[in-house]
Amino acid sequence: MAHIEFDEGLPGIRGALAFSPATTKPLCELVEVLLRGPHTLTPAEREMIATYVSSQNDCHYCQSCHGATAAEHLGGRASDYDVISQVKQNYATAPVSDKMKTLLAIAGKVQQDGKQVTSDEVAAARRQGATDKEIHDTVLIAAAFCMFNRYVDGLATWQPQDPEVYCEIGKQTSRLGYVARNWKQPLQTIAKK
């Protein structure tokens, strides 16, 4: 049971977003800019950073939602979902670019603590072509998911275990994004059950 009273049937962050509209607006605007705004990193790549950090924070809901969204951005095939599993298990051997591997290394350090990021890691990312904006955004995406993960887990929100639920969330989110959504609306897949 969640630590505070949420509307029934809203999983993960959705219960909290519906509970507090005043904070939901900037939270959703932030995630929209970070993960879907104009960028040299694709939405799939930025969702991967969010997914990796959420998995390091052991947040089931966030890693499943953003993992599915990343996979749907890649095409939504079983092989795309497999890429995301590989990134979570060991990004060094996953089929992502060398630049992405250096950015994921920075994100992993931010997850532990900001001061863990070293000049060597930043230099390695630059050698692979990472720009100041890409490094900035990697740090902020990682930092933001240290917030979202704690928000979701710190209120003990309901987190479905059925992978099908997250596929639907990934399909919707890759298409519709994060702003101007009705977070009070229960998910179709859950409503059917």
Place this chain on the structure above:
Amino acid sequence: MAHIQLSQELPGIVGPLNFSPDTAKPLLELAEVLLRGPNTLTSAEREMIATYVSSQNDCKFCQCSHGAAAAEHLGGDYDLIDRLKLDYETAEVSDKMKALLAVAGKVQKGGKQVTSDDIARARRRGATDKEIHDTVLIAAAFCMYNRYVDGLATPQPTDRDSYREMGQRLAKEGYVRPRNPSLEAA
């Protein structure tokens, strides 16, 4: 030196906020709603939660700037903020605040560390659902701000006077205001 090219005169989070206006807007709006929006917790109390979490994360800039904002909301009581960071159980804050700071401290370590007992204790001391929600989100948000500031290795002043000035401005004007180098210096 910062990990990316930021204006060296701008302290802490101000550099990255200027570097990236698109993300600065929601980041500042979030801080404004959480720390200064209508609430049954005072701004001083909410700044205390931000300060405590930032000190647990060992983020110099955030604990000093928000500590100064909290102190200025209280008429300049910097001693209370120092005591709160050292041991909030013996600081002169309400029993409800002590229970909420315990929840915030758990969130800082990891969301799943918050137990039903922690929540029940806050409720017994009068905390509402909104107060518990906001405490969790303030603590979570400062786990973001702290990592943003430290993860880019931003320059962070060490003298108390710089932070006193920031605290006075934050307590008076808040977080959503024009932000560019020339205005910062003014």
